[in-house]
Amino acid sequence: MKDRFTTNVINLKSYSISEADKIIVMYSKEKGLIKGVAKGIKKPASKLGGRMDMLVANKLMLNKGRNLDTICQAEAINTFFNLRRDMNKLFYAMYASEIVSNFGIENDPNSEEIFNLFYSFLEKISKAEKKEHIMLCLLKFQLKIMNITGYSIELDSCVKCLEPLGKDDIYFSVENGGTLCKNCADGVSKRIKIPYKIKEFLSVISEEKFETTTKYDNLVTEKICDSCINLLKNYIEYYSPKRFKTVNILESIR
Ligand SMILES: [Zn+2]
Structure with missing residues (x-):
């Protein structure tokens, strides 16, 4: 799909934007500083889970949005x-x-x-x-x-x-x-x-x-x-x- 992209990132910080969602601020290998919405991350059954924790390195797939991109898949590279x-x-x-x-x-x-x-x-x-x-x-x-x-x-x-x-x-x-x-x-x-x-x-x-x-x-x-x-x-x-x-x-x- 053309409005998707993958990148390697390390999570830097996050903040809540709603009851279930957070914005994750990350440093990416390809694009420098980026932000992405982690939908449902605050729910216990979130499929992104611990991979959105701080200082975790992931290979991410994001959906491009008009203002903000959404994280749709994360594969942990290193949790240090x-x-x-x-x-x-x-x-x-x-x-x-x-x-x-x-x-x-x-x-x-x-x-x-x-x-x-x-x-x-x-x-x-x-x-x-x-x-x-x-x-x-x-x-x-x-x-x-x-x-x-x-x-x-x-x-x-x-x-x-x-x-x-x-x-x-x-x-x-x-x-x-x-x-x-x-x-x-x-x-x-x-x-x-x-x-x-x-x-x-x-x-x-x-x-x-x-x-x-x-x-x-x-x-x-x-x-x-x-x-x-x-x-x-x-x-x-x-x-x-x-x-x-x-x-x-x-x-x-x-
Ligand atoms: Zn001098």
């Missing part, structure tokens, strides 16, 4: 089961899904790359066992999604004078988009000093593919990950086109 058994994992995944929902757009030209990154992130975080590896997963995701959506963080030279950075006196400014040398940092009010090793660590994982195991993967500690996640959280919030709701949850699990 282990994600749901660990509060830390679940919170990080919820935060990541909010990043996708805030930075993702309809008919996103980068939809395939974002979908694949988000999928790999959910899969990796759901399998991770140590806390520091769960955190590293989030950190890599934060850096990668900024690169894909055009908000890359400068971590190699000074964002103001473009000179290469030395090993001492490295500063980071969210407003300026990355690292600053001592001279340039003097005129910037909101900046924090970061150790050379942290700058190197972020720079390496930012350049590597998400799936790549870097030389740091087995060296990281919870403390290092925590301060880096926080640095990037502030950066992401600052450049986000929409306001964040879940960031406070992250504070509570630090």
Whole structure:
């Protein structure tokens, strides 16, 4: 049928529109951010069932509507089961899904790359066992999604004078988009000093593919990950086109 289409999606959030129906907001591999009506989803016998839960990846078939498309079939690709058994994992995944929902757009030209990154992130975080590896997963995701959506963080030279950075006196400014040398940092009010090793660590994982195991993967500690996640959280919030709701949850699990 010509007004039907199929796409691979990951569910981001949902809201009720009537006693039985919900709208599901999803990130799709083919079209970026999309919405679809899940008819009868709130009834116990719904044929869509748990496949419409948050953070489930499905292959969907939708009926095109004038205003809204309707989900007519869903086949689960991955429910990321282990994600749901660990509060830390679940919170990080919820935060990541909010990043996708805030930075993702309809008919996103980068939809395939974002979908694949988000999928790999959910899969990796759901399998991770140590806390520091769960955190590293989030950190890599934060850096990668900024690169894909055009908000890359400068971590190699000074964002103001473009000179290469030395090993001492490295500063980071969210407003300026990355690292600053001592001279340039003097005129910037909101900046924090970061150790050379942290700058190197972020720079390496930012350049590597998400799936790549870097030389740091087995060296990281919870403390290092925590301060880096926080640095990037502030950066992401600052450049986000929409306001964040879940960031406070992250504070509570630090
Ligand atoms: Zn400078």
